[in-house]
Amino acid sequence: MALKLHNFFRSSTSTRLRAALNLKGLDYDYVPYVLRDGETRTADYLAKNPQGLVPTLEREDGTFLTQSLAIIEWLDETRPEPALLPSDPDGRARVRALSYMIACEIHPLNNLRVLFRLGDQFGADEEAQKAWFTHWVAVTFDALENELSGSRATGRYCHGDTPTLADLCLYAQVWNNRRFDIPLDTWPTISRIYAALDELPAFQKAAPPNQPDAV
């Protein structure tokens, strides 16, 4: 039995994990879910992932892993090559901090379920949702741009010249930004790194439009 990836083409956390699996050279079966249709809220799916979120990685033995960053750390520990974290603790701390800037400060605020909640609780229309989404991207991308452009540890990618966990998060977030057509030119270093990542087949193959459920 192969690895099975329960996911959704447009999901940013799914994009991160697809790129990680591709970088590790791991094949997987693609199992798509339509979030808007509640396909991850069924009893069957909740048994795989108690949060009803994507992605979930179903392993060869039929057990499940949840939370994209936890799955990627697990992949890196069990399939070490190519490494997605540097070998030195300082480098690892920097890569994780860059990753969490996106994974803890942008993505959670701009999720589909958060945008729905803004609509339900505050009557936020598309324009108000865009203002919210854009605000949280800008707050953190401004800080991320400063950090990336000011650090000698930044290379072709976020940390040196091989892709790391931070690049997985950055690449997926830039794709996510297209939901509201946020231009990237305000952040030249982020733009440059995104473009470099987008040349890599592992990232291209993980991009939302290249998934079987893309619409």
Added chain:
Amino acid sequence: MALKLHNFFRSSTSTRLRAALNLKGLDYDYVPYVLRDGETRTADYLAKNPQGLVPTLEREDGTFLTQSLAIIEWLDETRPEPALLPSDPDGRARVRALSYMIACEIHPLNNLRVLFRLGDQFGADEEAQKAWFTHWVAVTFDALENELSGSRATGRYCHGDTPTLADLCLYAQVWNNRRFDIPLDTWPTISRIYAALDELPAFQKAAPPNQPDAV
């Protein structure tokens, strides 16, 4: 020079890190900031932490680490005893997933700066902020309760009988919930684990009311 912790007594991410430092038996100088007064938005502080967030750990050599989870992973790699993550990859994946449930799905939505934004953009008053805050706690605590109560890996604490990264996040989140007086009795396993953690001096000492800047 000792470690310096730039933080704020009520900050949930600061509470996590204080408990981690205490568990590792590390002394640190406590440097408080009043978030509401913009004390983390000064040029001086932004040079330490480009996001203007707490906590920041200033190391003995004068360099800085940011993002609480990245700092805790770094502590665990450089001061391995007592371990804050299990030694087996499956256990590490579970502990990280539990941690990220809180750190990526509750805390980012209920930050002070998010509550301010709800006020600014949607005119959310205290009651509307409470409804928002409570909603996101409940969505994830319901799933977390299911996971913790249904797994044989759960012990006295979230994973076995020694505190891990997941317990740091859980303990800090329960403290954070008091901001809006969210009762804990809906989630008996979370309640039980919180009570067990609150008996440990390392956690007690990290609790918001026990900090020098507590008001």
